[in-house]
Amino acid sequence: MPSIVDKILARAAGKPQVSVGAYITCQVDLAMVHDSSGPRRLGPKLAELKRGLFDPDKLVIITDHFVPAKDDASKVIQKITSDFAKQHKIRYFYPEAGICHVVLPQKGLVRPGMFIVGGDSHSTTAGAFGCYSFGIGATDMAGVAATGEIWLKVPQTRAVELRGKLQERVYAKDIILALCGEHGMDMAEYQALEYLGAGVQSISMQERMTLCNMSAELGAQAGIIAPDAVTLEWLSQFAPECTPAIDISALASDEASHSGPSYQIDLDALKPQVAAPHSPANSAPLTEHEKQMFNVAYIGACTGAKLDDLRAAAQILSGRKIAGSMQLLVAPASKRDQEAATEEGILEIFEDAGARFLPAACGMCAGYGADRLGADDICISSTARNFKGRMGDPGSQVWLASPATVAASAITGYLSDPRLFI
Amino acid sequence: MRLFGRVWILGDDINTDLLAPGQYMRLPSAELAAHCLEAIRPDFAHNVQNGDMILAERGFGIGSSREQAAEALVALGIRAVIAKSFGGIFQRNAFNLGLMCLACPTLETSQLKEGEQAELDTQSGILHVAAQRFHCEVLPDFLVCMIANGGLIPHLMQGKVKDITR
Known part of the structure; x- marks a missing residue:
């Protein structure tokens, strides 16, 4: 039975189903880069490949690392970034709007079920919206920019069950730090983590973003949360045109679709970390x-x-x-x-x-x-x-x-x- | 692939901030490489030789997706990294730049001396260091082929444009 991850990957790979451990090639729905991982690194690699962009409307550029530019080298990086956006007619270019992982959903570009890659390790953040989203380096990104595709090894979908409810003054950050403390930074062994249970339903969209964001610190390729009423509420505010089209129940993990170790955390008893x-x-x-x-x-x-x-x-x-x-x-x-x-x-x-x-x-x-x-x-x-x-x-x-x-x-x-x- | 080289021994959690420190990230890769690991092993970038290998414990390359972490090692002449486990993004980045990185869960670096000669056979996954022998992971053919070609860009230039896993 497929998990939410299996469903997204199968669709992106154009296959009826995928099996854990298999190598597949996926079509990317959206790619995001920032000023450090983006144009200054992509440009020379695309030139070497003698290729343009597979689809300029699927590459989002957000500047956040070298801004405000403190020195000449940082200014050159900003110039390379904006020149690239102009040259390639990038539709979604957001200079100095904030940190890419927070700006991307706030611009209404993230929809449940998407297969997303980002040029930053915390690209796992978009998993909060029910996307399969993960960080990659610049050469991987150049491959995506040129071909629209990327290979991956189908991960296990490991369940992280949040039992109970967060107490006053205890937050998603405390959940992740507690997991890091108990299981270490290689807990997830580059597999996918799905956060589920009553504890997930009770936390806000931005708190979910924190959970998925720091799945990177647990060694996961991606963290993901199945979309629910909280997700739809967010989308109605930030991406109002897409909400009627989304069938969230079809995305949910089927029974017995998780594999590998599972993890539980009791939120009722969780203390600040x-x-x-x-x-x-x-x-x-x-x-x-x-x-x-x-x-x-x-x-x-x-x-x-x-x-x-x-x-x-x-x-x-x-x-x-x-x-x-x-x-x-x-x-x-x-x-x-x-x-x-x-x-x-x-x-x-x-x-x-x-x-x-x-x-x-x-x-x-x-x-x-x-x-x-x-x-x-x-x-x-x-x-x-x-x-x-x-x-x-x-x-x-x-x-x-x-x-x-x-x-x-x-x-x-x-x-x-x-x-x-x- | 068969690789021979002198070994460097590193510990747990050699993260990408150590390999490619943030304050030098605005510099070209060759200059950044001179600062590789300087916070913990200031001798490394000065004394590393072309063809050397790194043997490390858990979590090599954890942290940021910055490809310069792998690029710095390539620029310094490192031919292979064998570690108990890797940060997943780092390992992909290394493959993409033609740097062989193999997980070896049974590696025991405490018994090994820095500077000893190692031999790695990627097809069998067997690593010899002095008199010791370890079993590393064996990569699928398409990845070995891509690494042997020098990474993803040369690989794509050779026409492997669509679905490189096939």
Whole structure:
């Protein structure tokens, strides 16, 4: 019996069915690149191939890594990117609109059942909408750009059952960190993870995006969530023209369609988590690291600064000030979320608390830009990875947590439980 | 393919931020390669020789999809990476650039010395390092062919345009 993954892959491969472990070639519905993985890398490879784009309307370009351009090299990369978009008549080119994984669905380009590739490891994010979406490198992307096709080995669809319901001040980030801590970063062995169960139904679209996004940290090729009423509600707002055509029940995994190990997590009992340097696999309940001191708090990234993330942090920060020893930096995940947060008064709460804003882009999370951690910095961050040196100097230390835990810790200056800030 | 080379021994979780550090990502690949692994092995980029192989533990290449992680190793002359397990995107990237990467779940690097000679037979999956012998994964023919051709771009240029798995 086919899982949601098998159904999407079979359709994309033009086959009646697929079997786990088989090598297949799929037609890509949508490909996305950013300014780092995109035109500057694709252009020379397409020239070498002497090929154009298979379909310029299926290649989305979003700039987020080297923006705002801090130096001449970054400016050259932006110029190459916009020239490429012009030359190839790219219809969906979004410069400086925010982080690609958040912008893509907000532009109404993601529909349940799509087969999507992205030039970034967190391209798994679109799985939240019931897509099979995964990250690839630049040469793979050049192959896709030229032919519209890509090979893959049909993965197992492993079930991750979320039992119960998330408690107050506990979030999708805590779910993923708990899984990283318990099973390690190779939990999924490059297979697909399907999140299911009552716990999934109770969380918002953007929280689902966080789950699928950080499936990359669990070693999955893709994370996926079957579309439901929450998905349709999102689509009616962001892609209103497509909703009547979608038969979500046909996409759902059939009985007994999962294979490989399965995983369960009890959300009723889940506590806020924190990942110690230098790996998301160093995750544990934050009570295990009492009074860990910080001097920087960072609320940013596709996995930690969407509107829902900003709301969660603002609930904690409202009417409070950050500690004198702390810097709080906030980089909203998209311009659209930034505008919505402004309208809701959330950005004012951050400002009153003493936060400094950074542009809506990858910012410090990717470590490509002007803002970087110094050798002595100890940072609590809402981002996805805390590898040595990723966000700055190799001497810097990064702890990962939910935006609410980051906000709570910004107030005290040390690791703090957001459940205590009511 | 049969590959011979001197080995470097690396540990767990050699991630793409270590292989291709973010702050150098705006540089051309040849310049970026000089910073490969500098946060943990500053001697690596200086002393690596053409034809060397890397033997590593779990999770080699986890993290970002940046192809420069594999490209830096190719630029430095690395011919093969054998690890207990790989980040999936990295392994694809390596194949696409003609770099042989084989998973070897039973690899025990603690018994091996850096600088020893290794021999890898990709058809049988057998790796010899000094007196030790290990069984690596065996790749499907289309991937071995693509790697032998130098990666995806040369492979596509040879006319393998449609459905390369066939």
